[in-house]
Amino acid sequence: MASFNEAFDLVMGYEGGYDNDPYDVGGETYKGIARNYYPDWEGWKIIDEARKSSAFPHNLQDISELDEKVRMFYKILYWNIFWGDLIPNQAIANELFDCGVNLGTHRAIKYLQIALNILNRNGVLYDDIVEDGIYGPATHNVLNTYLSIDDPVFIVKIINILQGMHYIEYMKKSPTQERFARGWLKRVSIVK
Numbered sequence: 001m002a003s004f005n006e007a008f009d010l011v012m013g014y015e016g017g018y019d020n021d022p023y024d025v026g027g028e029t030y031k032g033i034a035r036n037y038y039p040d041w042e043g044w045k046i047i048d049e050a051r052k053s054s055a056f057p058h059n060l061q062d063i064s065e066l067d068e069k070v071r072m073f074y075k076i077l078y079w080n081i082f083w084g085d086l087i088p089n090q091a092i093a094n095e096l097f098d099c100g101v102n103l104g105t106h107r108a109i110k111y112l113q114i115a116l117n118i119l120n121r122n123g124v125l126y127d128d129i130v131e132d133g134i135y136g137p138a139t140h141n142v143l144n145t146y147l148s149i150d151d152p153v154f155i156v157k158i159i160n161i162l163q164g165m166h167y168i169e170y171m172k173k174s175p176t177q178e179r180f181a182r183g184w185l186k187r188v189s190i191v192k
Contacts, residue, residue, distance in 0.1 A: 001085055001086060001087065001088060002085065002087040002088070002089065002090045002092075002093030003090065003093075004079050004084055004085065006090060006094065007079065007084065007090075007093055007094045007098070008071060008079075010097075010098065011032070011097060011098050012031060012032075014032075014098070014183070014187055015031045015032030015101070016031065016032075017030065017031060017057065017060065017061065018030050018047070018060055023176055023177070023180075024180075025177075030043060030044075030047055030060065030066075030070070031070045032102075033070065033073060038073075041069070041073060043066055043069040043070060043073070046065060046069070047060065050063065050066075074097075077105075078100045078101055078105055079097055081100065081109070081135060082096050082097075082100065082105060082108070082109055082112075082135040083135055083140060084096070086140065087143070088144065089147055091152055091153070091156050092112075092143070092147075092152050092155055092156060095108075095155075095156045095159050095160070096108050096109070096112060096159070098187055099111060099159055099163050102163075102184070102187060103166060105133075105135075106133035106134075107133065107166070108159070109133045109134065109135045109139065110131050110132070110133035111158070111159045111162040111163065112135075112143070112155065112159060113129055113130070113131040113132070113139055114131055114162065115154070115155045115158035115159055115162075116129060116139070116142050116143060116146055116155070117129060117131065119146060119150065119155065119158070120142075120146075125145070125146065125149060125150070126142050126145045126146070129142050143155075160188050160189060163187070163188055164185070164188040167184045167185065167188070
């Protein structure tokens with residue numbers, strides 16, 4: 001089964017530390033947690049207290065309680081949403097987690113469902129599932145069926161393609177977001 005710790009470490013390589021970019025729609029962020037979207041996250045109290053120090057924001061990396069709050073935030077609000085501990089393939093779990101963190105779990109799960117429907121050989125391998133962005137027994141069972149007969153690399157590739165297209169469409173609609181293109185595109189890795 002997939003390891004949360006591996007997926008978390010991978011995503012933290014993209015999310016970095018503290019940032020307050022005026023062009024980021026999430027506003028102030030810490031390790032990818034946007035204050036505009038999660039104003040009630042308990043970690044903000046710790047960050048606001050640490051802000052009083054002249055060592056801010058460098059002092060944040062030394063607060064183990066803050067690290068644990070980050071880890072639990074991602075485990076509960078992202079990993080558990082798609083039953084990450086039960087995903088039998090680490091590459092797929094990593095991709096769902098990364099895509100979910102960056103684009104939302106609903107979109108990441110929907111991309112998985114689209115991939116599974118595209119790869120079912122017109123219903124020969126298994127019936128289409130509803131592309132509703134909700135990870136439940138039907139999606140889980142079809143994923144397990146797929147993995148018992150085909151290569152997980154194709155699911156990861158399709159999710160990456162859809163993720164990349166989302167970034168392109170988003171930047172076309174909101175050109176100020178092009179400043180984030182290189183960082184986003186680093187997350188779109190077509191596996192071999």
